[in-house]
Amino acid sequence: MNATSLSRVVVTGATGNVGTSLIRALAREPRVGSVLGVARRRPDLELPGVEWAEADVSREGDEPLLARLVADADAVVHLAWRFHPTRDPVVTWQANVLGSVRVFEAVAAARVPVLVHASSVGAYSPGPSGGAPVSEEWPTHGWPGAAYTREKAYLERVLDTFERDHPQVRVVRMRPAFLFKEESASEQRRIFAGRLFPGPLMRPELLPLLPEFSGLRFQVMHTEDAADAYRRALLRDVRGPFNLAADPVVDAELLGRVFDARPVKVPAGAVRGALSAAYRLRLAPASPGLFDAVRRIPVMSTERARRELEWEPSATSVEALEAFLRGVRAGAGDSTAPLGGRRVG
16 A cells, blocks of 8 residues: 655544554654644643644534634544443433534545544444454444444444545544553543552452453453554555454453463353442443443454554553553553543552
């Protein structure tokens, strides 16, 4: 694929897990002239060639501001996403689905040549029996029981229509596995385990046993490697979806080695019941529907990204998990509001 250069790239959700890594990667990239990071709250983060703008894509009435922000862009990378409140899916729908539609409409109105959208492994329908890796052609209908997967799948349909109506826009859909880095660990602890979960509990000596249940098989990767794939997709004449993940696939045996714990088989229903009870009692923020979705997501083949983007993860899945665990224990963070660190316990 022919490489190109871009005078100006606009990144929404630029202060989050992927956004901070991508902004830094683009600041180092000589083929990118300037970067505009868009976020709800301006960060205390200065990088060469990077400007910041405050905007909330989910807020009705901010459409004129979005139009101005993308007016002179050569490419827009849409990363903005809201995980909470999981107990109010109307709020996340307004932010994630309607907010994304506003960004897509601004891109079309400004005739921006390139749109790169952050989809997810969560957009995929349940994987095939037997667990064979799926290509980008696998159906993207998500899992209906979780807001995250519903919203990611719905936006795939929105982009189908967008591509039909705006064939002049080069649209790329990135579908990464679970993304971890040390600097995002505190945010992810808050999202999935709650603000009060003590990070020091995530130590091998405190977790001698690890529950093993059917469906415990998923992929992860380091966020820096995902940012590198985004950078490559921006600078190459490619279109369509790309699966992103690192090896090896994570299962109970691998988690046992990471935690130095012994996997113990338990019924998936028992684990779900415990998570459901914790959710009802407001002891955990992640809904049991998300647990159902994770058990059904497919393993992805990353052959297309390796071939067309010439992309190769620099970190293994084990190294990505270890970075996350270090960050959780230390209360690690970054100099942005979403990734602010705080040690609990």
